[in-house]
Amino acid sequence: MGNPGLDVVNVKADDVTSAHRQAELEAFARDLVAFEPTLIAVESESNEPGFADSGYSRFNAEEDLRVARDETVQIAYRLASEANVERVAGIDVSEGEIRFFPFEDVQAFAKKAGRSAEIDAQVAYFEDKAAAFEEQQSVATVSELLLTVNDPASIESDHRRFYYGMFGFADDQEQPGAPLNYGWYARNAIIFSRLGSVARPGDRVVVVYGAGHAYWLRHFVEETPGFELVELAEYVRK
Template sequence: MKPEIMIVGTQHYHEIFSHSDPDEQFLDSVNILRDSLIKFQPTRICIEQEEKIQDVINDSFNRYNPVVFYKNEAYDLGFYTAKQLNLKSVIAMDWMEQGYGVNGMSGVYEWAQNNDVSFIELIEEIQSHHDKLSKLNDSYKITLELNKPESYKMDEVLYGQMMLLGDDWNISIPWLTWWYKRNMIMVNNITQNLNNNDQVIVIVGSGHVYILKQFLEASNKFDVMTFYDWVENNNMGGTLD
């Protein structure tokens, strides 16, 4: 028996509702998603917040009001589920420190615009995919789709191609090094002091699904699944045609 880890790749609610509020349809779908997470019966919930603010997260968790929609999936999904299952808190697993030479993806994108049309087309294809999903206005269905292999493998191809960009390795490798380090630290934080009977939910932006799944499976110490895998294996339905 191994610890079970379910990766739940989500939208970032603060981005999609930066200039608006969710309507009743979306909020109803959030409740359906919440019910699904509760059925998994997690003993640990990890959220995409920096580990260095765990004390702040603990305080926010204690003051959390389940009636409020915070436009933050860490709260709206993670806190809510943890409260319903009487967990003491959630685990802040993220790391965002940036060192010398890490300037985000802007330099990579600028270089590709002038030198690699196919890479720009891949970015646009992924963005179009996410825009199409957002129009569903259904958090449960969107989350299912984001956790399908055909969805998260698009991100794997993106970062795989990014390694090849540039007149020299300084174009893309510094940012990719930071990205891989960030996700390795997440994996370490997710798996600290797990028991064989633990069930873990990882709530994270969908761009992390492919790499967290890859890293967690590499050790062969955990039963790893995505939210989509779990729904399909438990005949819960709800996928799109």
């Protein structure tokens, strides 16, 4: 919603502070309140005990929802306030023992190998998807848009196309697609481990994160004992 432009392909989001988007966000939040969340995890870094997100302690619904365009405020803080959730955890990590997203190495390999057109085609595919999403904004509600980006089939297809598609950029000297994959896996593994460290038995958790993290975070939830994946579509109406 308040995209800082740091991804390979970025979507231009509507102004979510407009009156009609605020009404739609209220409806979205009401649907999620029915989930009865007890913990909300967001894409911010925290050094506080329990990874407590300091932004929420300063949140003022009347003021912040009128001006902030970030989904952490518009979705996570709004939901926490309306559902009386006391724990909002910033579980993100931006740096680790390895590089988390060395995409430039794949690009450099492709250039040397005369395969830059293949990278360009990958990027173009996601640019087209972004353009289609931007067009969808003119006719769809916030709930419909969020259901679109949380569609399980689309999440899996996009991950396989981009990340697994990078394994093919390799020769007997370099394999830059492998570090791209295990770097992104590593970041999300740490994020999930942080979530696991603050989640308590019986918690009902809402995770508000960038779409690029969805594949691995969903995977960890589905494969880790003690966790159960609940689809957004089970609670949110179009």
